[in-house]
Amino acid sequence: MTGKTVKCPKCKSEITLTGNPGEKTQIICPKCSSKGTFTFPQENSESKTTTDSFTIEVSNLTKKYNNFKAVDDVSFNVKSGEIFGFLGPNGAGKTTTIKSILGLIHANSGEIKINGFDIKKRGKEAKKYIGYLPEKVAFYDNLTALQNLHFYAEMKNVSKEECEPLIEEFGLIDSINKKVGNFSKGMTQRLGMARAVLGNPPILILDEPTGGLDPRGVVLIREKIREVRDKGTTIFVSSHILSEIQEICGRVGIINNGMLVAKDTVSELSEKMSIKPKITVELEKISDKVTEAVKKVDGVDKVEIIGRSIEVVCDSKTRGKVILAIATAGGNIINLYTKEPSLEEVFMRFTEGKK
Amino acid sequence: MILNSISSIAKKEILDNVRNKWIIVLTIIFASLALVVSYFGSIFSQGWQNFGATISGMMSLVQFLIPIIGLMLGYAAIIGEIEKGSMSSLLSLPVNRLEIILGKFFGLGSILSFTTLIGFGVAGIVIAANVVDVNYTDYLVFIGATILLGLVFLSLSLFFSSLFKKRSTAMGGAILLWFLFNMILPLVFVGIMIASSGIENIISSGGFPDWYHALELFNPLSVYSALISLTVGPVSTMQGAFSMSYPSFYSSGLMASILILWIVSFLLLAFWRFDRRDV
Numbered sequence: 021m022t023g024k025t026v027k028c029p030k031c032k033s034e035i036t037l038t039g040n041p042g043e044k045t046q047i048i049c050p051k052c053s054s055k056g057t058f059t060f061p062q063e064n065s066e067s068k069t070t071t072d073s074f075t076i077e078v079s080n081l082t083k084k085y086n087n088f089k090a091v092d093d094v095s096f097n098v099k100s101g102e103i104f105g106f107l108g109p110n111g112a113g114k115t116t117t118i119k120s121i122l123g124l125i126h127a128n129s130g131e132i133k134i135n136g137f138d139i140k141k142r143g144k145e146a147k148k149y150i151g152y153l154p155e156k157v158a159f160y161d162n163l164t165a166l167q168n169l170h171f172y173a174e175m176k177n178v179s180k181e182e183c184e185p186l187i188e189e190f191g192l193i194d195s196i197n198k199k200v201g202n203f204s205k206g207m208t209q210r211l212g213m214a215r216a217v218l219g220n221p222p223i224l225i226l227d228e229p230t231g232g233l234d235p236r237g238v239v240l241i242r243e244k245i246r247e248v249r250d251k252g253t254t255i256f257v258s259s260h261i262l263s264e265i266q267e268i269c270g271r272v273g274i275i276n277n278g279m280l281v282a283k284d285t286v287s288e289l290s291e292k293m294s295i296k297p298k299i300t301v302e303l304e305k306i307s308d309k310v311t312e313a314v315k316k317v318d319g320v321d322k323v324e325i326i327g328r329s330i331e332v333v334c335d336s337k338t339r340g341k342v343i344l345a346i347a348t349a350g351g352n353i354i355n356l357y358t359k360e361p362s363l364e365e366v367f368m369r370f371t372e373g374k375k
Numbered sequence: 376m377i378l379n380s381i382s383s384i385a386k387k388e389i390l391d392n393v394r395n396k397w398i399i400v401l402t403i404i405f406a407s408l409a410l411v412v413s414y415f416g417s418i419f420s421q422g423w424q425n426f427g428a429t430i431s432g433m434m435s436l437v438q439f440l441i442p443i444i445g446l447m448l449g450y451a452a453i454i455g456e457i458e459k460g461s462m463s464s465l466l467s468l469p470v471n472r473l474e475i476i477l478g479k480f481f482g483l484g485s486i487l488s489f490t491t492l493i494g495f496g497v498a499g500i501v502i503a504a505n506v507v508d509v510n511y512t513d514y515l516v517f518i519g520a521t522i523l524l525g526l527v528f529l530s531l532s533l534f535f536s537s538l539f540k541k542r543s544t545a546m547g548g549a550i551l552l553w554f555l556f557n558m559i560l561p562l563v564f565v566g567i568m569i570a571s572s573g574i575e576n577i578i579s580s581g582g583f584p585d586w587y588h589a590l591e592l593f594n595p596l597s598v599y600s601a602l603i604s605l606t607v608g609p610v611s612t613m614q615g616a617f618s619m620s621y622p623s624f625y626s627s628g629l630m631a632s633i634l635i636l637w638i639v640s641f642l643l644l645a646f647w648r649f650d651r652r653d654v
Binding site for chain 2: 119122123124125126143144145147148150152154156157158159160162163167171172174175176177212215225
């Protein structure tokens with residue numbers, strides 16, 4: 021047993037707690053009665069073989085289905101507190117990798133550690149730290165939303181009182197006592213996200229978190245991701261849409277045909293591959309004055325004239341400046357399109373660059 | 376902690392299956408048939424004899440229905456969750472696969488016991504009202520043995536559920552299993568016996584040969600009926616054709632142990648398959 025003194029973030033009063041290393045406790049501040057959780061720090065237990073800087077360690081992971089290598093010698097580390105984006109087209113091996121990390125799939129070779137715990141040998145301990153949103157979100161259809169979350173709270177050893185506020189947070193309070201079997205895909209997905217963050221796990225693994233969501237839902241999920249990141253949660257998020265996660269991720273890994281083809285920070289990666297969106301501005305009339313004005317804008321990489329349209333390659337922050345420049349130069353804008361770089365394009369460029 | 380996970384899963388299974396339409400329908404069918412059987416069993420004669428007749432009538436009902444309930448409850452328990460996707464989330468929780476199998480077994484086993492108790496409870500009231508000389512201890516033993524039989528089939532279906540790659544195959548397997556123990560095995564065993572000993576010899580010797588009884592130990596339904604005969608008393612409808620004298624190695628303890636062995640070994644097999652499985 022160890023003692024720890026914690027400070028309430030709201031009223032700054034101090035409380036002393038006792039517990040075992042790794043134990044998670046619910047705290048209710050005696051003064052302002054705000055709620056919170058606290059996890060006692062691990063003390064050099066024998067199983068903890070790595071430094072604290074990595075929370076997910078994947079080394080030489082290979083998974084074969086018959087003769088097909090779904091994941092081929094993949095290694096990467098996720099640092100604590102970062103958002104790691106895991107990108108790849110459909111069928112590239114993202115879900116297989118994620119399922120191996122969680123021990124749902126038995127890898128042919130390789131080693132996976134979560135907070136230093138080997139998922140094969142100490143799976144139960146390792147999984148205590150994880151909140152997971154699967155690619156295919158499913159619940160128990162005969163149970164209500166609340167009954168479902170109560171079950172997961174029990175299994176995670178989290179107070180059941182956290183469930184109702186969480187359902188409200190995800191905009192499902194009206195359906196709290198409805199059977200999940202009657203939920204729409206978007207509602208199920210949101211409840212899935214609520215289940216993942218239940219109990220504030222220090223690591224979140226999200227497999228295509230915005231799949232099947234309407235735009236409002238996408239915004240909600242992104243907000244949530246930022247919110248938990250600000251709490252210091254380590255987030256591993258997969259997607260097949262680059263633009264969807266490039267804004268929130270610190271580092272990304274790109275997987276294609278089971279192989280990790282790139283591992284970098286987003287800015288370095290986009291610089292390397294010059295993956296920038298393209299905007300096409302259709303004008304009433306093209307004049308040299310307009311073209312010159314666009315070329316002068318900082319951050320514009322490439323300007324091309326096609327008929328009455330100007331195609332500009334620049335990063336998304338520069339877009340506004342480009343349009344402003346066209347307007348002030350006297351260009352009369354009729355129409356405007358933007359084209360986000362597709363991941364497939366990125367792969368093409370990457371493999372071309374390698375040859 | 377281990378018990379926590381198992382009981383949470385068991386509780387979830389109960390909550391989930393209480394609303395399962397098939398189980399509700401089967402429970403109603405079971406209860407009404409038990410009622411009919413007990414009514415006809417007790418209406419014709421009086422006293423202990425007709426209690427035997429009642430039990431015997433119920434036993435044939437049990438041998439048809441209880442395996443169906445056990446198999447229905449279990450065949451989708453693992454593969455259904457895998458196909459649906461909820462198994463991924465379940466396995467991402469701090470839980471191991473043995474706890475999942477055990478939690479499901481105890482949860483579904485409780486439903487099965489509950490169903491059996493409702494069916495026989497309703498019948499029990501009718502029997503108590505009509506029969507003077509009811510042996511309640513025997514009735515309880517009968518119910519207990521029936522639950523044990525149901526658990527054998529639950530355990531078998533859990534194994535099938537972790538063995539097969541598709542829910543539909545697991546269901547096919549469960550149906551086949553029902554035919555195997557209810558129709559195929561008895562036919563095969565009797566066929567072997569008649570082919571090897573000749574029908575005249577069997578009738579003149581006044582009983583089945585010992586090796587036939589040994590063979591029957593491989594059919595949990597036969598083990599169950601032997602267990603009832605050895606505890607509650609000889610089952611009367613069978614007495615008409617043959618005097619069922621069991622060989623000396625037959626004992627109620629052996630029969631109960633065999634049923635428990637079925638349950639434990641197929642639970643272990645279910646865990647073994649599930650543990651090696653990719654979800």
